[in-house]
Amino acid sequence: MKFVTGESRKPATYQEIAEGGRNNSVTVHGAVHLLRDMGGLAFLILRMARGTVQCVCAPEILPEGLCEECTVELSGTVRDEVRAPGGFEIAAESLTVLSRPAAPMPVSLSKGPLKLNLDAELALRPAVLRHPRERAVFKVQEGLVRAFRDYLTGEGFTEVHTPKIVHAGAEGGSNIFKLNYFGKKAYLAQSPQFYKQTMVGVFERVFEVGPVFRAEKHATPRHLNEYTGLDLEMGYIGSFYDVIEMETGYLRYAMELLAREYAPELELLEVELPGADRIPCLRFDDAKRLAAEKYGYRIRDPYDLEPEEEAHIGQYAKEEFGSDFVFVTHYPSKKRPFYAMDDPEDPRYTLSFDLLFRGMEVTTGGQRLHDYARQVAKMEDRGMDPAGLESYLMIHKHGMPPHGGLGIGLERLTMKLCGLDNVRYAALFPRDRSRLEP
Amino acid sequence: MKFVTGESRKPATYQEIAEGGRNNSVTVHGAVHLLRDMGGLAFLILRMARGTVQCVCAPEILPEGLCEECTVELSGTVRDEVRAPGGFEIAAESLTVLSRPAAPMPVSLSKGPLKLNLDAELALRPAVLRHPRERAVFKVQEGLVRAFRDYLTGEGFTEVHTPKIVHAGAEGGSNIFKLNYFGKKAYLAQSPQFYKQTMVGVFERVFEVGPVFRAEKHATPRHLNEYTGLDLEMGYIGSFYDVIEMETGYLRYAMELLAREYAPELELLEVELPGADRIPCLRFDDAKRLAAEKYGYRIRDPYDLEPEEEAHIGQYAKEEFGSDFVFVTHYPSKKRPFYAMDDPEDPRYTLSFDLLFRGMEVTTGGQRLHDYARQVAKMEDRGMDPAGLESYLMIHKHGMPPHGGLGIGLERLTMKLCGLDNVRYAALFPRDRSRLEP
Numbered sequence A, B: 001m002k003f004v005t006g007e008s009r010k011p012a013t014y015q016e017i018a019e020g021g022r023n024n025s026v027t028v029h030g031a032v033h034l035l036r037d038m039g040g041l042a043f044l045i046l047r048m049a050r051g052t053v054q055c056v057c058a059p060e061i062l063p064e065g066l067c068e069e070c071t072v073e074l075s076g077t078v079r080d081e082v083r084a085p086g087g088f089e090i091a092a093e094s095l096t097v098l099s100r101p102a103a104p105m106p107v108s109l110s111k112g113p114l115k116l117n118l119d120a121e122l123a124l125r126p127a128v129l130r131h132p133r134e135r136a137v138f139k140v141q142e143g144l145v146r147a148f149r150d151y152l153t154g155e156g157f158t159e160v161h162t163p164k165i166v167h168a169g170a171e172g173g174s175n176i177f178k179l180n181y182f183g184k185k186a187y188l189a190q191s192p193q194f195y196k197q198t199m200v201g202v203f204e205r206v207f208e209v210g211p212v213f214r215a216e217k218h219a220t221p222r223h224l225n226e227y228t229g230l231d232l233e234m235g236y237i238g239s240f241y242d243v244i245e246m247e248t249g250y251l252r253y254a255m256e257l258l259a260r261e262y263a264p265e266l267e268l269l270e271v272e273l274p275g276a277d278r279i280p281c282l283r284f285d286d287a288k289r290l291a292a293e294k295y296g297y298r299i300r301d302p303y304d305l306e307p308e309e310e311a312h313i314g315q316y317a318k319e320e321f322g323s324d325f326v327f328v329t330h331y332p333s334k335k336r337p338f339y340a341m342d343d344p345e346d347p348r349y350t351l352s353f354d355l356l357f358r359g360m361e362v363t364t365g366g367q368r369l370h371d372y373a374r375q376v377a378k379m380e381d382r383g384m385d386p387a388g389l390e391s392y393l394m395i396h397k398h399g400m401p402p403h404g405g406l407g408i409g410l411e412r413l414t415m416k417l418c419g420l421d422n423v424r425y426a427a428l429f430p431r432d433r434s435r436l437e438p
Helices: A014-019 A118-123 A132-154 A193-203 A241-261 A263-268 A284-295 A307-321 A371-380 A384-395 A410-418 B014-019 B118-122 B132-154 B193-203 B241-261 B261-266 B284-295 B307-321 B370-379 B385-397 B410-418
Strands: A002-004 A023-039 A041-046 A054-058 A071-080 A089-098 A178-181 A184-188 A205-213 A226-235 A279-283 A325-329 A352-357 A361-366 A403-409 B002-004 B026-038 B042-047 B052-057 B069-079 B088-099 B178-180 B185-188 B205-213 B226-235 B279-284 B324-330 B352-357 B360-367 B401-409
Touching: A002 B118, A002 B241, A014 A054, A014 A089, A023 A054, A023 A089, A041 A071, A071 A403, A089 A361, A132 A205, A132 A226, A132 A263, A132 A410, A132 B132, A132 B193, A178 B178, A184 B385, A193 A205, A193 A226, A193 A384, A193 A403, A193 B132, A205 B088, A205 B205, A226 A241, A226 B279, A226 B352, A241 A263, A241 A279, A241 A325, A241 A361, A241 A403, A241 B002, A279 A307, A279 B261, A284 A307, A284 A325, A307 A325, A307 A352, A307 A361, A352 A403, A352 A410, A361 A410, A371 A384, A403 A410, B014 B052, B014 B088, B026 B052, B026 B088, B042 B069, B132 B205, B132 B241, B132 B261, B132 B410, B193 B205, B193 B226, B193 B401, B226 B241, B226 B410, B241 B279, B241 B324, B241 B352, B241 B360, B241 B370, B241 B401, B279 B284, B279 B307, B284 B307, B284 B324, B307 B324, B307 B360, B352 B410, B360 B410, B370 B385, B401 B410
Parallel strands: A054 A089, A279 A325, B052 B088, B279 B324
Antiparallel strands: A002 B279, A023 A041, A023 A071, A041 A054, A071 A089, A178 A184, A205 A226, A226 A403, A279 B002, A325 A352, A352 A361, A361 A403, B026 B042, B026 B069, B042 B052, B069 B088, B178 B185, B205 B226, B226 B401, B324 B352, B352 B360, B360 B401
16 A cells, blocks of 8 residues: 655756756766777766766776666766866766667667668667657757647637547548548548637637648658648637738747757757748739749749749748748639638638748648638539538538638648758658558 | 738737726627627627626617627626626627627527537537537646646656557557558557657657547447547656656646636536545555455456446545545556566566546556567567567667656546546547547
8 A cells, every 4th residue: 555646756857967066966867878988987978868968987887788778877976077068077976777778779879960861760760769869850849839839828729639530521632541430431630620610619719739641642752641730720810810920929939939948959950940020921923923033934823832832932032031931821712622711802812821931831721711601602612512511510500700720730840940851850750651660 | 012920919808807907998709698688788698718708788789680609899898797797797888790600509508507418419519519518628628738748848758749540559459440551551549659668768758649549349438439648658767656656746736727727617517626645556456355345246357447346446545545546556467568567576467557536547557668578578478479560679679768658548537527427528529439420
């Protein structure tokens, strides 16, 4: 018989040691990142949850067979050492091995950046994510998500959790995974669209962080078949610019949080944080025209925006306005789903937007139809049967405020922020056409 | 051409009005929750994002055809009114309709608790979640998730996002959904088990909040086929009691956060918050024996714990120790998955636990095998082929610290906290054998 009271042992962190006093006794744990015998003394680099620390060990305290990726507990004294990374080291007094690997790492984690091709790296991900540079990407990613939640909670949003097994796709098209659900046909959610709109009728402002599934067949450096969506939806908007302002506020907040609390990772990855104080908005047709004029190419399709064009518009925003971000507004109606609100001034276009970050789409959003009759009419115009989406249309039928929202692709945001050249590097265990493991 | 700067319009909230000064002019928005003509004056109850406010309107400011579930913007003066809920009301000076419903609500949202049976209520969920009591459950649920993240972030955990489409199930058995993934066989993740363990090798302490899929065929008041898992995994533990202490710390923190910031919802739902300062831990075999002795029944299966027995053990903990929570430790090895660490003192049992809350399992956790040879041996003992889980075993092969973790079922925790009699009421849009919509 025993009682617990929630008193957790909180080990000393890298930050506490780095910023704490010198000549303090500390006990730390971590993995042996690098072990080097310097004749008489051993230098051991300990990989902690965040950061690596140089430890100097006399031979007599080194357990037999100590090797890299052993996990250890180590006690010693912190002292200044200008030649060590961080300007300090631990003079170890005792060292206990907690566990030993069965085989050495397939590649070195301590000799600079990994030099593996994409396939090789992703196959070894469970092990090579331990590399300080690799894991730094996902620490930064954590910051982007923390900022999303904290900012929106402060703005009066409620977090929701909506089903990923659904009876109908929100985005239409063929890029949807099918599932046998106890003998019935079901799908994996392409977005939380219907549900987040539903929850605007309940909480006015909601957000969700969760997986999104797209059965895209093309293999590109910017597509994943499963990604993490940062979704928000808000009621009582005056126009879709309220949604754009909310995203801008989030981006500012996120960059401030990263600068304040994720400096070690940003430095390691050599990330330059983008400014988000003042983001230009260009209409879709203007953006296409301005970029084509400036960079001297012909517009192929006035109703579509290809990846190359996104890159040109991003370059335009950078050169003309000094901005890494640019909102492209008023997308053509035929490129947007049935729930998008058309622009009453020109119904060929919608009250919607994408956000481009360093030349790549990272967000899609806009105002939604809230009026029942108009929503039904638009579905019928498109040859859809409203009866198939009765439970979604229930919200329009019983009254919805004017509302809009957006979905951010977390991995793309991370990719562009960290300067990665393939979105797969921004997912811990990416899913693509040929990759289901690890 | 336009620039945005992230300046969001933040509407006045219910709390600001309730706690703000009297005789202030305010502009608010919301849905018309109830409209009552009192002969000469109209009383309008406005449903805001949180809370409902009585507004008094002279007939001349009432737009024609105003009805319940219209959404409106309303300006007026706040004044004391003892007869109004909250002790104040708004004397409306102007009222603008923002949207109108196409049909009245199927049931009243303003006449006390919904009196619908389960099927009827769930079919109408998109509309009836607007009921103040219904939505209060999910506001409380938000608090449980916020507390999980905030507490663990403070304890040095990193949040991760791991794939839900997987090549192998973590829990074994037949309760797994199958999927055709570009011609390959894939599954929906039964838990983030393999991935969160993997991430312990990277960040030492990690957590994830995400969907979990179980193709359970039985229809019970405590099972869902898709639920939200609150998962954590931590390295460098001294024993599985470190995991138990972490959960206890979380529960304390969560109850404090709820008491501090969710009082209106707790009051509406008449929730009594459980104490979590001191939680008893009973061994599985002791717990079974003590409850059977006290309540006078025979133990049917010494290696299993049925729902009725969980209820008895919960009652025992309440009566003997005054605790709504009880940890049941040392589950039989044959009831635990292949990655569970057996108790070296008696390998028929494992170093694992469940948490029972008011007589129902809401958490499963324990210490995991970290040694490669032992993990492979246990798989072989169970007739499993280690080659099928090579990418998972990579982490053991290349070294893992002693570690353990747990998974909490968010809906069950919400259900028992809010005193609901079916877990479906604790999911916005529950998934069960027969329910795929809404």
